[in-house]
Amino acid sequence: MCESTAYLITPEGERKIMDYVVEIIPQADGKLFLSDILGEEKIIEGMLKEVKLLDHKIMIEKIN
Template sequence: MCESSAYMVTPEGETKIMDYVVDIVPNDDGSLTLSDLLGGTKIVEGRLKEVKLLAHKIIIEGNVV
């Protein structure tokens, strides 16, 4: 499968915010909309820092809305 897990990185550390992410859409306000395999969505404020394709890991720097 090609799904990844999304993690939020802050000065306090790294926190998983969503599993089975299949889509990331940047919004006009600077936030990101993440969608999972079952159609669930989450909007996060932050910037895409790194995508590790082989590790299925998405790293976002910022805060969850």
């Protein structure tokens, strides 16, 4: 399977925000559009920090 888990990195630590992510689309306003394998969608304020394909992890850093 090719799904990954998205985590939001904040000053307090990292927090899981979505499982089974299959799509990430950067938006023009500093946000990321995420969708999962079941069609759930989220828009997250932040920037893509790191993607670990072998670990199936997407790290998103919160923008102040």
